[in-house]
Amino acid sequence: MKQFLLGVVTTLVVLVVAAAVLLVSVGSGTAPAAPRPSATPSGTAAPPTDLAADETWLGSVDLTSRDLVSAEGDxxxxxxxxxxxxxxxDGMHADTLAVDATVPFATVAEQIGSGTTVYAAPDGRAGVQRRATLFGRTVTIRATGTVRADRGQLLIEPETVDLGGPAFLDAIAGAAARALVTIRQPVPGVPAGLVLRKVTTTPSGFAVALDGADVTVGR
Known part of the structure; x- marks a missing residue:
């Protein structure tokens, strides 16, 4: 009976530690690697034959968290x-790892820079508003554009750009303004080896799906 109880306690400890390690892996802050073929976890992997005395192995893990806060963004x-x-x-290694999450608009805006607002626009698009200096004049740039995953990063490409001034100003500064509201950045707080596969706009942020193979996270 004592051995049975010890086994139950040990299993619970292992599951708790695994949960913590996996969730920490999502917030490690390393930029995603170059895209690889999709490796979405399915089924249970075969147990390793070279497990060290200080290692623990789990065939499959499925964890959820309502919120995750890290130095790189929420x-x-x-x-x-x-x-x-x-x-x-030394940390954690997963044969395959997939993560679904929502990146709040405030997190993306913070990555872009101060004075920036990101919000949902009609038809699945995103809106970006930011203050900038163009040709010696401080202006507010407002843009709406499409959102997609591109080379493992989140990409917002403007379709409309408005500087809130005369039409000639929009024409002269259009290219420079468009560059300032073309957003390309990694999903914050994910470990190396995870690649962004899909992104959609929701009322509260960008819903992202990432996956990867041979994902390693150091302690």
Whole structure:
């Protein structure tokens, strides 16, 4: 009976530690690697034959968290699914790892810079408003554009740009203004090896789906 209880306690500890490690992996702050073929976890991986004495292995893990806060930015509605999860003194390694989450607009705006607002626009588009100096004049640039995953990063490409001034100003400064509201950046707080596959605009932020293979996260 004592051995049985010890086994139950050990299993619970392992699951709690695995949960913490996986959630920390989402907030490690390393930029995503170059895109790889999709490696969405499915089923259970085969147990390793070289497990060290100080390592623990889980065939599959499915974890959720309502909020995740890190130095790189906040995420919401995080779900992490992994297979072949091995962790020990050096950190965690997953044969496959997939993460679904929502990146709040405030997180994206903070990455872009102060004086920036990002919001949902009609038809699945995103709006960007930011203050900038163009040709010695401080202006407010307002733009709406499409949102997609491109080379593992979140990309907002403006379709309309408004400087709030005379039409000739829009024409003269249009290219420079468009560059200032073309947003390309990684999803904050995800480990190396995870690649952004899909992004859509929601009322509260950008819903993102990332996955990768051979994902390693140091402690």
């Amino acid at each position: 995420l919401a509605g995080v779900r992490a699914r992994g297979t072949g999860v091995r962790f020990g003194a």
